[in-house]
Amino acid sequence: MNWPPHRSEERVWNPRERHGSRADRTLDRITVAIPPRIGQLDYDPTGPVARAHEAALIAIARLEAGFGEHLVPLADFLLRGESVASSKIEHIDAGWRAFGKAVAGGKASDDAKSQLAAVKALIAMVDAAGTGSVGLDDLLEAHRLLMAxxxxxxxxxxxxxxxQNWIGGSDYTPINAAHVPPPPELVADLVADLLVFVNRDDLPILAQAAIAHAQFESIHPFTDGNGRIGRALISAVLRRRGLTRRVTVPLASVMLADTGRYFMHLNRFRNGDIDTFVEYLAVGAIHASEAAQESAMALADLPRRWQDIARPRANSAEETLLAALLETPILNADTAQRIAGTTDASTYRALGRLTDAGILELLSESKRNRIWAATDVLAELDALSAAIGRRTIEHI
Incomplete structure (x- = not known):
């Protein structure tokens, strides 16, 4: 389908300071990419793109109806997985043990804190979209949560x-950059136009999410954090249109599996090749949704497996904790006691028995804030990302 490509404009380059190579220091002109206004543009996929788009909608709806409505913990699980994978694309990877510490409020690495901030930003975006629209204030609040x-x-x-910002190239100037977004004086109008597009109800849902994401990345409206906020925008569009109500489609894992292909499709979008990017995201959504269903079945089987391993006494603190682990896989002593509804001593004994049984792992031995995690649940985060990666590499 015909779609207007970005146009190029030459602009004066006036850096505040001169650093870098001689080429950096003497640069005085740059070429920026100006995205088209898309607020009122229409898009209707045809042929293979339309078929992939329809199959993706079915796969997402099956995930939502089959597990999102009946396995409550899946919502948090997928949301965390999407945020962690999105962070990994930006080379932010703390590992799930460090991430678990951050979730429980323990002492954590900067990468773990950043991954947790990505979770909060995604929640803010999706919650805002669930009210019926996505506004500038919602984007700014999600960015504030991410970068704070x-x-x-x-x-x-x-x-x-x-x-002015840029992607790739030199640390000091846009020399050899992969993409130089529009100058800052155009950003506010371009974002306003993008939000008009995002809040429409007359577009194919997944195509709308794909185009919105690619346009956001092209505008690059923030000094940092654009990738994570832009990928959160995909989930926000799906939620606003009602395709998802509880689940988050783990599309960042698709992009993480082959970042070169992901960036290549974004560049094609900037050249006016919109069909390729829509098909890429649609096929990715199919693989991500199918892999998420497999993870959902694995998660649903865990409580029975834990019962077989621990064999807790009826009405004991262990039994109560086991029943809550799928929904609260990371917990400190206060959370555990609140769940168990018993004394400190009984709660600690229960935690100790579940740790000895290999169901829990002690992530932090700090006397002030000991933190435990259900290892099977957090390990499934890695398993899901790996499964999506395998499907992506094999089929996309």
Whole structure:
């Protein structure tokens, strides 16, 4: 389908300071990419793209209806998995043990805190979309949550950029950059136009999410965090249109499996090849949804497996904790006691028995905040990402 490509404009380059190579220091002109306004554009997939789009909608609906409505913990599981995978695309990878510490409020690495911030940002985006629309304030709040963990990034958190940025190339100038987004004075209008597109109800749902994401990445409206917020926007569109109500389709794992292909499709979109990117996301959604169903079945089987291993006494603290582990796989002593509804001593004994049985793992031995995790649940996060990666490499 015909879609307007980005146009190029030459602009004066006036850096505040001169750093880098001689080429960096002497650069005085740059070429920026200006995305088209898409707020009122229409898109109707045809042929193989339309068939992939329809199959993706069916796969997502099957995941939502088959497990999203009946396996409550799946919602948090998929949301966390999507946020962690999205962070890994940006080379932020703490590992699930460190991530578990951050979730429970323990002392955690910067990467773990950043991954948890990505979870909060995604929740904010999806919750806002669930009210019926996505506004600029919602984007800014999600960005604030994402970037607030670090002093330096927090200075630009929750506001559109007022400087020129670029992707790839030199650390100092846009020389040899893979993409130079529009200058800052155009960003606000382009974002406003994008949000018009996002809040329409007359477009094919997954295509709308794909185009919105690619357009967002092309605008690159923030100084940092654009990739994670842009991928969260996909989930927000699916939620706003009502395709998902509880589950989060783990599409970031598709992109993570082959980031080169992902970036290649974004570049094709900028050249006006919209069908390729829509088909890429649709096929990815099929694989992600099918793999998520397999993870859902594995998760649903865990309580029975845990019961067979631990064989807790009826009405004991162990039995109560086991029943809650799928929904609360990471917990500290206070959370465990609240769930068990018993004394400190009884709760600690129960935690100790479940740890000895290999159901729980002690992530932090800090006397002030000991943290346990249900290893099977967190290991399934890695298993899901790996399964999506295998499907993606084999079929996309």
């Amino acid at each position: 963990i670090d002093y330096y990034t927090a200075r630009d958190a929750g506001q559109l950029r007022d400087v």
